[in-house]
Structure formats: C-alpha cells, structure tokens
Amino acid sequence: xxxxxxxxxxxxxxxxxxxxxxxxxxxxxxxxxxxxxxxxxxxxxxxxxxxxxxxxxxxxxxxxxxxxxxxxxxxxxxxxxxxxxxxxxxxxxxxxxxxxxxxxxxxxxxxxxxxxxxxxxxxxxxxxxxxxxxxxxxxxxxxxxxxxxxxxxxxxxxxxxxxxxxxxxxxxxxxxxxxxxxxxxxxxxxxxxxxxxxxxxxxxxxxxxxxxxxxxxxxxxxxxxxxxxxxxxxxxxxxxxxxxxxxxxxxxxxxxxxxxxxxxxxxxxxxxxxxxxxxxxxxxxxxxxxxxxxxxxxxxxxxxxxxxxxxxxxxxxxxxxxxxxxxxxxxxxxxxxxxxxxxxxxxxxxxxxxxxxxxxxxxxxxxxxxxxxxxxxxxxxxxxxxxxxxxxxxxxxxxxxxxxxxxxxxxxxxxxxxxxxxxxxxxxxxxxxxxxxxxxxxxxxxxxxxxxxxxxxxxxxxxxxxxxxxxxxxxxxxxxxxxxxxxxxxxxxxxxxxxxxxxxxxxxxxxxxxxxxxxxxxxxxxxxxxxxxxxxxxxxxxxxxxxxxxxxxxxxxxxxxxxxxxxxxxxxxxxxxxxxxxxxxxxxxxxxxxxxxxxxxxxxxxxxxxxxxxxxxxxxxxxxxxxxxxxxxxxxxxxxxxxxxxxxxxxxxxxxxxxxxxxxxxxxxxxxxxxxxxxxxxxxxxxxxxxxxxxxxxxxxxxxxxx
Amino acid sequence: xxxxxxxxxxxxxxxxxxxxxxxxxxxxxxxxxxxxxxxxxxxxxxxxxxxxxxxxxxxxxxxxxxxxxxxxxxxxxxxxxxxxxxxxxxxxxxxxxxxxxxxxxxxxxxxxxxxxxxxxxxxxxxxxxxxxxxxxxxxxxxxxxxxxxxxxxxxx
Ligand code: FES
Ligand code: FES
Numbered sequence: 001x002x003x004x005x006x007x008x009x010x011x012x013x014x015x016x017x018x019x020x021x022x023x024x025x026x027x028x029x030x031x032x033x034x035x036x037x038x039x040x041x042x043x044x045x046x047x048x049x050x051x052x053x054x055x056x057x058x059x060x061x062x063x064x065x066x067x068x069x070x071x072x073x074x075x076x077x078x079x080x081x082x083x084x085x086x087x088x089x090x091x092x093x094x095x096x097x098x099x100x101x102x103x104x105x106x107x108x109x110x111x112x113x114x115x116x117x118x119x120x121x122x123x124x125x126x127x128x129x130x131x132x133x134x135x136x137x138x139x140x141x142x143x144x145x146x147x148x149x150x151x152x153x154x155x156x157x158x159x160x161x162x163x164x165x166x167x168x169x170x171x172x173x174x175x176x177x178x179x180x181x182x183x184x185x186x187x188x189x190x191x192x193x194x195x196x197x198x199x200x201x202x203x204x205x206x207x208x209x210x211x212x213x214x215x216x217x218x219x220x221x222x223x224x225x226x227x228x229x230x231x232x233x234x235x236x237x238x239x240x241x242x243x244x245x246x247x248x249x250x251x252x253x254x255x256x257x258x259x260x261x262x263x264x265x266x267x268x269x270x271x272x273x274x275x276x277x278x279x280x281x282x283x284x285x286x287x288x289x290x291x292x293x294x295x296x297x298x299x300x301x302x303x304x305x306x307x308x309x310x311x312x313x314x315x316x317x318x319x320x321x322x323x324x325x326x327x328x329x330x331x332x333x334x335x336x337x338x339x340x341x342x343x344x345x346x347x348x349x350x351x352x353x354x355x356x357x358x359x360x361x362x363x364x365x366x367x368x369x370x371x372x373x374x375x376x377x378x379x380x381x382x383x384x385x386x387x388x389x390x391x392x393x394x395x396x397x398x399x400x401x402x403x404x405x406x407x408x409x410x411x412x413x414x415x416x417x418x419x420x421x422x423x424x425x426x427x428x429x430x431x432x433x434x435x436x437x438x439x440x441x442x443x444x445x446x447x448x449x450x451x452x453x454x455x456x457x458x459x460x461x462x463x464x465x466x467x468x469x470x471x472x473x474x475x476x477x478x479x480x481x482x483x484x485x486x487x488x489x490x491x492x493x494x495x496x497x498x499x500x501x502x503x504x505x506x507x508x509x510x511x512x513x514x515x516x517x518x519x520x521x522x523x524x525x526x527x528x529x530x531x532x533x534x535x536x537x538x539x540x541x542x543x544x545x546x547x548x549x550x551x552x553x554x555x556x557x558x559x560x561x562x563x564x565x566x567x568x569x570x571x572x573x574x575x576x577x578x579x580x581x582x583x584x585x586x587x588x589x590x591x592x593x594x595x596x597x598x599x600x601x602x603x604x605x606x607x608x609x610x611x612x613x614x615x616x617x618x619x620x621x622x623x624x625x626x627x628x629x630x631x632x633x634x635x636x637x638x639x640x641x642x643x644x645x646x647x648x649x650x651x652x653x654x655x656x657x658x659x660x661x662x663x664x665x666x667x668x669x670x671x672x673x674x675x676x677x678x679x680x681x682x683x684x685x686x687x688x689x690x691x692x693x694x695x696x697x698x699x700x701x702x703x704x705x706x707x
Numbered sequence: 708x709x710x711x712x713x714x715x716x717x718x719x720x721x722x723x724x725x726x727x728x729x730x731x732x733x734x735x736x737x738x739x740x741x742x743x744x745x746x747x748x749x750x751x752x753x754x755x756x757x758x759x760x761x762x763x764x765x766x767x768x769x770x771x772x773x774x775x776x777x778x779x780x781x782x783x784x785x786x787x788x789x790x791x792x793x794x795x796x797x798x799x800x801x802x803x804x805x806x807x808x809x810x811x812x813x814x815x816x817x818x819x820x821x822x823x824x825x826x827x828x829x830x831x832x833x834x835x836x837x838x839x840x841x842x843x844x845x846x847x848x849x850x851x852x853x854x855x856x857x858x859x860x861x862x863x
Contacts, residue, residue, distance in 0.1 A: 009798040016806025017794050017813065019741020019781035026740035166841045168745045168753055168807040218743075218807030219841050252746040463805025463842040595801035595847075602844030603804065630750035630839065638835040638845040642828070646846075 001650065004476050004658050007595035010468040011487060012216075012461060021216040024172040024187040025249045032174065033060075033099040034106050035238055035248040038113055039258065040088035040095055043122035043326040043623030047086060050096060051114040059100035059109060062238040069204030073233050074197055075226045080292040080329065082202050082233045088117070089291035090326050091623045092258035094230075097238040099246045122326035122623050126288035127266060131324035133289050134297045136304045138551030140378055141315030146280030150272035154352050158269060158344035159689040160672075162617040163262035163610075165333060166635050167462075169218020171259060172249035173231045175239040181205055183236055186213040190224035191500035192492050193458050198229035199236055213491040220462040221607070222332030225502050226294050227259050257628040260331030261617065263287045263299055263322070265340040267307075269348045272315075276356060278349070278367060280315035283307045285341065287322040290329035296322040299330075301431050301548075303337030305555045308376050309345035310387060310423045311367040316376060326623055332502060334604060335669045338426065339611065343690055346422045346673025351686055359404065360677060361421050365391060368423070379544050379554035384651040387423060390563040390585040393647055394421065398565040398583045407681055417580070419567040420677025424670025427556025428508040428662025432546030435499075435509060436539040442496040443513035445474065445521055447531040453478065453521065454486040455514060457498035459506050461489070464664055465596035466506055472592055473511050473657045477518035496534065504560070504662030507592055508653065509537060515657040540655050558653050560666045561587040564605070564674040570682045575698035577613055577679060579640065585647040586666055590659035594648070601646045601667040608671025610636045613679070616691050712773040714739075715783020725771030730754045732770050733780060741781035741810045745839070752838030755811035756780050762818040762837075781810035789817060792859035793851070802851040804842035811838050816852045820863040825856055 015021040038061075052061050064071050064085035071085055072078030084093045095115060100106045123129050147153060173187030183203070189195055192212040199210045212232075217224065231248055239246040250259070265287050272280040285303060289296035304320035335342075346364075353363035368387045375381060395401060403419045410417060429435050444456040455474060461467045467487040475482045498510045513535040520533045539557075546553035567581035584605050591597035614634050617627045627633040652659030672690045680686055685700050710721040714737055721732055730747070733739045733756065742765055745753030749767040756765045757779040758772075784790050793813055796802075803809050812835065819826055819834035826834065831852045832845070840848065856863070 007801065010801065010803065012806070013798050013803050016803045016809050017797050018785045019810040019813075021806050022740070023743075023807065025744065026734075029735075168751060168805065168839065168841055169743070170745075217805065219805040221841070252748065463807075465801075465804065599801045599804060599843055599847055602846045603842045604844075606844035607841070629748055630746050631748065635839065635841065636845075637837075637839060638832045638849060641844075642832060644844060644846055 001594065002590045002658055004472060005591045005594045007593050008468065008472065008482060010465060011471050012467055023169055023218055024174060024215045032245045032247050033101055033242055034103045035097050035099040035235055035246040036106050036110050037094050037234065037248065038096040038098065038110055040084065040093040041091060042088055042117050042119060043091050043124065044120040045088050045117035046120065047084060047088060047095065048116035048118055053109065053112040055109065056105065059098065059105065060238065060242040061096050061098050062241045063096035066241050067202055067237050068240065069202045072201060073230045074201040075229060075294050076297050077293045078201060080230060080294060082237060090328050092328055093291065094234060097234050099238050099242050124325055124327060124619055124623050126286055126323050126325050129323035129325055132321050133293045133324055134300050134322045136301060136551060137319040138377055139317040140376065143280050143282060143315045143317045146315040147272045150274050150279065152273045154271045154273065156269050156348050156351060156688060158267045158347055160265045160340045160343055161691055162264050163333060163615055164256055164617055164633055165221045165223030167219030167221060167223055170250040170252055170255040171224065171227055171231055173228060173235050174245060174247040175232065175235040176245040177239050177243060182209040184211045185232055185236065186215050187228060188217045188224055189214045189228045190220040190460055190462060191502065192490050193497045194226065194500055195229050195232040196492050198233050202233040203236055211491065211493045214460045214489045216489065217460060217462045221334045222336065222502065223260060225332040225500065227331065252630065253628045256633060257625045258328060260294065260329055262333040263289065263330040263337065263340065267341065267344045269344055271348065271352060273352060278311065278313060278352065281308055281313045283318040285320035287320065287337065288325055288330060289322045290325060290327045292329045294329045294331045296330065298431060299332065299337035303341050305377055305431065306338045307341040307345060309342055310369055310425055311349065312369045312373050318376065327619055328625065334607065334665045336503065336665065339669050339672065342424045342670045343672045346670065347676060347688060350677050361400065364423060375555065377555050378552050381559065382542060383558050383653060385561065386587050386649045386651045387561055387563065390561060390587065390649050393585050393649065394563050394565045394583050397645060397647065398567065398581060400565060403567065414572055415569050416572060416682045417567065417569045418678040418681030419565065420674045420681060421563065421565045422670045422673030422677065424562040425559040426504060426662055426666040426669055427559050429505040429556060430503055431555055432548060433539065435537055439499040439537065441499040441510055441513060441537040442534055443498045443510050443517060444496050444532060444534045445514065445517045447521055449528050449530055452484055452486055456495045457510050458490045458495050459498055459510055460501040464600060465593065466501065469507055469592040469596055470511060470514060473515050474518045477515050478522050504664045504666065507660050508656045508662045511592065511657040511660060512655065513537065557655065558661055560662050562666050562670045564671050566674040566678045568678045568682055570679065570697060575694040577694060577697065579609060582641055582644045584667065585649055587649040587651050588663035588666060589653040589656050589661035590650055591648060592658065592660050597648065597663055598646050600663055602644060604667025605644065605671055606636050606641060608668040609641060609675060611668065611690060612672035612675035613691050613693060616693055710770055710774050712775060713777040715779055721770050721773065723770065725769060727770045728766060729768045729770050729773055730765035733765055739780045739782045743807055743810060745807065752811045752815065753808055755814045755838060757814055757818065762815055781813060784814060784817060789859060789862050792862060793855050796851040796854040796858060799854060800847040800851040802843060802847040808838060808840040812840065812848055816855065819852060820856055824863040828853065
C-alpha cells in the first residue's frame with residue numbers, strides 16, 4: 001500500500017476524547033435566547049389564524065410576516081418556506097419560532113399559541129400523488145427489440161423505506177445579530193456556504209454580511225446538508241426580530257420527526273433474459289420527496305443513473321419520478337438515492353438467478369461491468385473495475401460456497417442460517433458536470449512566515465476524518481510533519497468556497513486541489529515569508545460531457561467499488577434475525593490513512609445493516625411519525641454485529657490525490673442486498689422490500705411459510 | 708435545600724431543586740459539558756457518568772439522586788492514568804470519529820475494565836451496548852478497549 005496510507009493519530013482526536021470539543025449546545029447560554037419551533041400538527045391544512053398570547057418582556061414570536069427577504073429557504077429551489085404562511089404541508093411544518101431567556105417559559109408560550117386550521121385532504125401515499133417535482137429518463141440500445149427477442153421476461157416491484165440519519169448530536173444553530181444588519185451563524189453544519197446562500201435570500205442582505213462558522217459537529221451523513229439552511233433561516237429571522245442572539249438545539253424527538261430522511265421508493269423492474277443472460281432492463285422508479293423539493297432533484301438523478309447497479313445491461317431504459325406527499329421532506333443521506341436502486345437491482349438479479357437455477361453470485365458475476373464498458377448513460381468506465389478480485393477475496397474470507405451449499409440443505413430446526421452477497425459502486429463528486437458548472441471549487445493554502453501552512457477550504461469535519469486526511473495530503477506533498485499543517489473549522493469569512501462536504505467529493509476533488517496547491521507552494525517556497533496559493537477545479541479532459549436533458553455522457557468521472565457478504569441466523573421461534581458474520585471489500589483508490597478509511601467503511605456498513613432490517617420509520621394515517629425516538633427507531637448497537645471484517649482493494653484514480661477517490665458514501669450503498677439475500681436463504685422466502693423486520697419473518701410463518 | 712456530592716474528587720453541592728435533571732445541572736451549573744445529551748431518554752449513553760462506581764445515564768436521574776454520591780465525569784476521569792491508556796488506545800484504533808459519543812464510551816470502557824480487567828470481545832460488546840455510536844460501526848471502539856486491557860495491565 002502507498003506510504004501515505006499508513007495511519008496517524010487524527011488531528012482532532014485530543015479535544016474529542018477529552019470531552020473538550022465544543023459542540024453548539026456546549027457554548028454558555030449567557031446573553032443568548034432559547035428558541036423553540038412552533039410546528040403544524042396537521043399534514044395538510046390552511047392556516048386561518050395564529051393567536052399568540054400576551055408575551056412577557058424579553059420574549060418574541062417570529063413567523064412568516066417577520067421574514068425580511070423572501071419567505072423561502074434556498075436549497076435548489078426555494079419552495080421550502082422559512083415559516084409556513086398560507087398552508088402547512090406536513091406534520092411538523094414550522095409555523096413560528098418563540099425565543100426568550102427562560103427555556104421553560106418559552107415552552108409555555110409555545111403551548112399557548114393557538115393555530116386555527118382549515119383541514120385539507122393530505123396525500124400520504126406516493127403512488128397516489130399527482131404532483132411530480134422531477135422526472136428524468138434515458139434509454140440506451142434497443143430495449144423493445146431485446147424484450148421481443150427474450151427467452152423469458154421478469155418483472156418485480158421493489159420497495160424501500162425511510163431511513164433516519166441518527167447522528168448522535170441533534171441539529172442546532174446559534175445566530176448572533178451584529179451591528180449594521182449583519183449576522184453571525186455557528187452550529188452543527190455540513191455546508192456553511194449553503195447556509196450563507198439561504199440567508200442571503202431569506203434576510204435580503206449581501207453574502208458579505210453573513211458569516212457562517214461550523215462548530216464541532218456530531219455526525220451528519222447528509223442530514224446536515226440542507227437542513228441547517230432551514231434552521232439557520234428560522235433562527236436568523238427570530239434573532240433579528242429579538243435583536244439578540246438566539247440558539248435552537250433540537251431535542252431527539254423533534255429532530256427525528258421533522259428533519260430530512262432517506263427517500264422511500266417504489267420501483268418496478270423488468271428484465272429480458274436471453275441465453276441465460278440479462279439483455280435488457282426497463283426500470284421505473286418512484287421517489288417520495290415529501291412536502292418540499294429540497295434536494296430531491298439530485299437524489300433522483302443519481303438513483304436513476306445507478307439503477308442497473310454494477311451490471312452491464314446492453315439495452316436499458318430508466319425512468320424516475322420524484323413526487324410530493326404531505327410528509328417530512330426527504331433529503332440527502334449517505335448514498336444519495338443510490339442505496340434504494342442498488343437494493344432493488346441486487347434483489348432482482350438474485351431472484352432471476354434463482355428462477356434460472358443458478359447461484360446468484362455466479363449469475364451476478366457474469367454481468368459485472370468491466371473497464372471500457374459503457375455506463376447506463378453511454379459514458380465509459382474509464383478506469384479499472386476490480387469487482388472480480390474483490391469478489392474472490394470475499395468468497396474466500398467468508399467461505400461463501402461451502403456455507404451457501406450447507407445452508408441450502410440445512411435441517412429444519414429452531415435456528416436457520418443463510419449467507420448472501422451484493423455489489424455496488426459509488427460515483428464520486430457531483431453528478432454530470434456539476435463540479436465544473438455548479439460548484440467551481442476553490443481551495444487555498446496560506447503559508448505563514450514561521451513555515452506553518454493553513455488549509456483553507458469549506459470542507460467540514462463531521463467525524464469522517466477529513467481534517468486529518470486533508471492535513472496528510474498537504475504534509476505529504478510538502479514533505480513536512482503533519483503538525484506543521486493547520487486545519488480549522490471553516491468560517492465563510494476566512495475560507496474560499498470549495499463546495500459542500502457531500503457526494504464523496506472532498507478527498508477526490510478538494511483533496512486534489514490541496515495537493516496541487518501544496519506542490520505549487522513548495523516550488524515557490526520562500527523561507528520567512530507569508531505566501532498564499534489558490535487552486536481551482538478543472539474537469540478532466542477525457543470526461544465525456546454529461547447532458548442533463550438526455551442523460552447521456554459520463555455521469556461521474558470514476559467509481560469506487562464495493563462487495564459485501566452477510567451471514568445471518570434466524571430464530572424461528574421469535575423471528576429474531578442475527579448477523580453472525582459480515583465481510584466487505586471496498587475500493588476507494590489509495591486510502592489516505594487506512595484507519596480513517598476502515599472507520600468509514602465499518603460505520604457505513606453498519607448503517608447499511610440497520611437500513612436492511614432494523615430501522616423502520618412510518619407514518620400513521622394522519623401523517624404523524626411515531627417512531628421518533630431511539631427506543632422506537634432502533635439502530636445497531638455494539639452487540640448487533642459481533643463480527644465485521646473489512647478488506648480494501650486499491651484501483652488508483654490518476655486524477656485523485658495520490659490515487660484516492662470517493663469513500664464516504666460507498667460502504668452503505670450496497671449492504672442491504674447481501675443481508676436480504678442471506679435472510680431469503682435462511683427462511684426460504686423471497687423479499688422485495690426493506691427493512692425486512694422481525695415482524696416480516698413472523699408474518700411469513702404465520703401465513704404458512706415453512707420455517 | 709442543598710444536595711452535597713463529590714464531583715470528580717472534589718466536594719460539590721447543588722442548591723436547586725432535587726427534581727432537576729442531573730445531566731442539566733452537570734452541564735450548566737457544574738461546567739461539565741463533556742457530559743453530552745443525545746436523546747434525554749436513557750437510550751444513547753451520550754450522557755454517561757459514573758456514580759458510585761456504576762455507569763449511569765445522567766439524563767435519567769434527578770439531581771436528588773446525587774445526594775452523598777461520588778460522581779465522575781469525563782472532566783475528572785481525563786486526569787487519570789487509566790484515561791491516558793484509553794486515550795492512547797482510542798487514538799491507535801481510530802475509535803473517535805465525530806466525538807459526540809466518545810466521553811460516554813470512555814467512561815463505559817472504564818466500567819467494563821474495572822469489572823473485568825480481561826474482557827473478551829463479547830463481554831466488551833455487551834458492556835458497550837448501552838452506548839450508541841452512529842459513526843464508527845463500533846469495531847474500532849471494541850478493539851480500543853481490548854487493547855487498553857492489554858496495555859493497561861495492572862491498572863484495572
Ligand atoms: S442523553 Fe442520556 S441516554 Fe441519551
Ligand atoms: S463517533 Fe460519532 S457517534 Fe460515535
């Protein structure tokens with residue numbers, strides 16, 4: 001492995017392990033007002049009146065009428081209101097904010113505000129929605145011909161549920177009004193420049209009047225990508241009205257019930273099979289966007305593009321829609337629309353294999369894409385595809401063949417076992433030409449006279465180890481010790497906009513800008529002087545431009561790869577499913593610090609296991625989320641997966657720093673396919689949805705299924 | 708009414724209501740922000756503290772329960788030799804990602820090792836199962852505790 005891959009102590013380890021790191025809720029409240037949000041308790045209604053009780057001195061209530069700029073939170077569109085004005089569109093839609101010096105008093109006022117509604121019929125079932133936010137489609141090859149010539153045609157409906165980010169630190173933001181109408185914002189923020197952009201519109205002031213600083217952030221996983229723009233706008237409006245700093249920190253139930261989640265999906269997959277191989281697929285995807293558009297556009301794009309998984313399907317058609325329902329707006333979550341389709345295509349392929357009487361692994365392997373193959377959108381897999389080696393590694397590590405055979409003929413008993421595998425990729429960076437045309441990343445290095453070099457980017461550290469890996473890249477290129485490098489939490493007054501910390505782009509894109517900047521500073525190094533170097537993103541020349549209308553071209557410059565194997569045991573008396581072995585192999589290019597990468601892989605993998613069978617979140621008939629606490633929404637604990645073994649395979653990316661490519665999202669994306677295939681073998685029943693819970697296994701037996 | 712207790716080895720007394728939540732008074736009145744609030748319902752362990760040698764969720768007990776007890780939070784524990792070992796081992800295995808669960812995890816590790824200086828992997832996992840972490844997947848934390856048992860021989 002490359003020299004840079006050796007592990008170091010993370011640069012932010014010390015203060016975190018000592019409990020000294022300051023998260024937004026840890027700053028003293030002296031002089032700061034507590035803010036709490038008044039929310040709709042209806043899924044869809046007209047607001048007739050908001051009756052506010054008489055307020056004690058020092059307390060304020062802000063609502064839509066107090067928004068100085070436009071009453072819209074700019075995300076991609078700006079249809080998310082800062083505060084609901086005429087209608088409420090989901091249970092939890094913010095209507096107003098109360099702020100004041102005493103928390104209990106703020107809560108009392110909140111309880112006494114009366115909202116008069118005129119109820120409207122909510123749409124909760126995405127299949128009944130008539131409001132399409134986004135729709136995309138593309139076609140390659142001759143799909144109809146391939147179906148006409150097929151030996152056999154398959155069709156299956158596959159569904160996925162919500163997933164909650166479950167970051168341990170809930171959302172929180174402080175806004176401090178400054179002289180001259182300026183504001184300073186700090187909090188648990190994944191994308192400081194997104195918050196600034198949203199405040200420009202909502203407050204109607206200039207970008208230079210808004211300073212956004214990231215506080216130490218307790219996990220994000222996509223959940224703090226767009227949401228802080230919404231809280232930020234609400235708190236800012238309230239703070240400006242109060243003329244005092246206001247802080248909002250959500251409690252767990254509020255966070256779970258009202259912040260973004262992974263989009264539930266309903267997909268129809270059709271395949272044509274000829275001579276034992278899938279020749280064509282026709283795919284129809286439906287994503288439940290929730291009440292507002294937020295970032296559903298890009299989530300849907302990625303899902304639609306990835307819908308054939310890691311398989312070379314010569315003829316395919318994909319069509320995706322993202323529709324409105326009166327439920328909490330869904331947003332970014334590690335994998336960004338892809339885990340849904342990878343689950344679907346993995347199960348579909350496994351079920352076809354079963355029908356054809358072949359093992360799913362052999363069947364899938366026969367369809368793996370290779371370097372030089374066309375992607376779904378007629379782009380090219382420009383770089384090596386190490387799936388066969390990764391697969392081999394896992395088959396050996398897990399002893400797949402022997403177990404698969406043994407479990408196929410296991411005697412019926414209380415405990416039944418199964419083993420399954422799945423495969424995935426993740427394209428690093430923004431879809432299409434987004435990096436070049438939308439983000440236009442800028443990263444800088446500032447060298448000080450004492451020889452220390454500070455990294456200046458808007459990249460945020462949320463636990464993914466970014467500050468450490470950034471520092472390592474720069475130190476390596478400068479050939480200096482890592483403690484000569486300074487990395488601080490980003491502050492929009494000090495750092496250029498290197499883009500959001502999303503889409504597994506930070507190391508691959510911004511890391512490379514930093515490496516180039518370091519090379520430049522090294523070449524121009526003058527002892528004892530301050531120097532500054534800036535680097536801007538350039539799209540690789542060989543990348544085939546992506547056309548957003550036709551969905552043709554390279555959607556991503558390169559891909560990271562994943563293979564997963566899960567072995568489970570089901571207790572046929574209780575329905576309990578237990579993971580007894582888990583193996584994965586990932587290719588993220590050169591790991592910039594193996595410990596950091598393995599930590600990402602393990603964390604993401606376990607979130608994938610949770611997504612597959614534990615994490616369930618639903619609405620009741622009134623559109624209320626009931627599973628809004630850690631006790632109702634169960635996430636994996638240390639005891640849930642006793643054995644989890646990660647392997648790495650390295651296919652270097654020439655345009656990434658030292659050969660690195662995207663890593664953050666990959667490990668979650670493909671996991672459920674392996675899990676569910678293992679469960680299917682254990683209890684001899686096919687499943688087409690996740691999560692597959694204990695309840696599902698029990699229902700299967702109750703309905704007469706064989707244990 | 709005054710509620711006397713020992714906090715991180717020093718005498719302390721709370722002069723407020725006995726029904727106030729311990730987690731709140733530790734964070735606000737006694738300046739221990741290393742005690743985190745993840746759920747406030749006893750489900751995540753971010754607020755873990757050690758009370759009379761037992762790991763408890765500070766969000767689940769009233770201030771009155773602190774009467775005459777000895778409480779250790781990360782603010783006190785970080786000054787100990789045992790912490791120094793755990794710190795090194797957590798660094799070595801990369802057990803700290805976002806860091807929000809970490810103070811609780813460190814105190815949970817201390818309780819596991821105090822009870823059993825040579826825990827096996829299953830015992831470590833069991834001992835950590837009341838503390839949630841959404842970042843790491845737990846492997847690194849489990850390995851850190853196992854490593855600390857080895858490196859800190861004789862300390863626990
Ligand atoms: S905050 Fe106490 S257990 Fe979660
Ligand atoms: S390190 Fe983030 S929750 Fe554990």
